[in-house]
Amino acid sequence: MTINYITTDTIVDWLKEHLSEERFLHTMGVYEMAQELAEKFGEDKNKAGIAALLHDCAKEIPFEEMQEIALRENLSIDKSWLNCKKILHAPISAYLAKTYFKISDKDIIDSIYFHTVGKKDMTLLDKIVFIADKIETKTREEKYAEPIRTVLNTTNSLDKAILKSIELTIKSLVDRELEINFQTVDFYNYLLNLTAK
Numbered sequence: 001m002t003i004n005y006i007t008t009d010t011i012v013d014w015l016k017e018h019l020s021e022e023r024f025l026h027t028m029g030v031y032e033m034a035q036e037l038a039e040k041f042g043e044d045k046n047k048a049g050i051a052a053l054l055h056d057c058a059k060e061i062p063f064e065e066m067q068e069i070a071l072r073e074n075l076s077i078d079k080s081w082l083n084c085k086k087i088l089h090a091p092i093s094a095y096l097a098k099t100y101f102k103i104s105d106k107d108i109i110d111s112i113y114f115h116t117v118g119k120k121d122m123t124l125l126d127k128i129v130f131i132a133d134k135i136e137t138k139t140r141e142e143k144y145a146e147p148i149r150t151v152l153n154t155t156n157s158l159d160k161a162i163l164k165s166i167e168l169t170i171k172s173l174v175d176r177e178l179e180i181n182f183q184t185v186d187f188y189n190y191l192l193n194l195t196a197k
C-alpha cells in the first residue's frame, strides 16, 4: 500500500531502525489496533495505518532537540506544549510526518499532532489514533488500557472511551506529581459535558 509514494513497509523499516524495541512494539500495537478500529467504525484503513505508524516517530529525539526544531522551523506550537517533555513529541512527530515522510494529508497530520492531549471536535480519524494509542495490547499496562477498552466495548462510544482515558491520565499525573496541561483539563470538562448529553 502506498500513500504519497511512501509505503508502510518503508516506514516500518525506518521505525525499526530509529525507535527502541519497546517503542517499536508499541507502534506496531497501535497500528494493529487502529486497523481494527478503522474497520469497526468505518474509517479509511490506509490513513489510520499511516497515522498510527508515525504517531510517536519523534519520541526518541531528546527534548532539547525537539525544542530546537520547533524554534528553528518556526513551528507555532502552544507555549505550554513547547515546555512539556511529555507532550512535545506529538507536534514534532506531526512535523516529521509532514516534512521527512512527505505526508501531505492534513487529516493524518492532525491526528498525530493531537494524539497526546486531544482537542474539541476531533475527527473520527483523530479519535481512532488517540484510542488505539491508549489501548494497544502489546505494551500498554492493563491497569490503564482495560478500563478504556471496557468503556469502548460496552458503549461503542469513542468519546466515552476518550473521556475514560483522559480521566486515567489526569489521575496518573496527580499521582506522579506532574503538571496537568490546561488543555487536558479543558478537554476533560468538554468531554464530560458532551457525553452526559
Ligand code: GDP
Pocket: 026, 056, 059, 084, 086, 087, 090, 115, 116, 117, 133, 169, 172, 173, 178, 179, 180, 181, 182, 184
Ligand atoms: P505515548 O507517547 O505512547 O507514551 O503516549 P501519549 O502520547 O498519549 O502520552 C505521553 C505522555 O504524556 C503520557 O505519560 C501522558 O501521561 C502524558 N500526558 C498527557 N497529557 C498530559 C498533560 O496534560 N500534562 C503532562 N505533564 N503530561 C501529559
Ligand code: FE
Pocket: 055, 056, 089, 090, 115, 116
Ligand atoms: Fe505519544
Ligand code: FE
Pocket: 026, 030, 055, 056, 133
Ligand atoms: Fe504512543
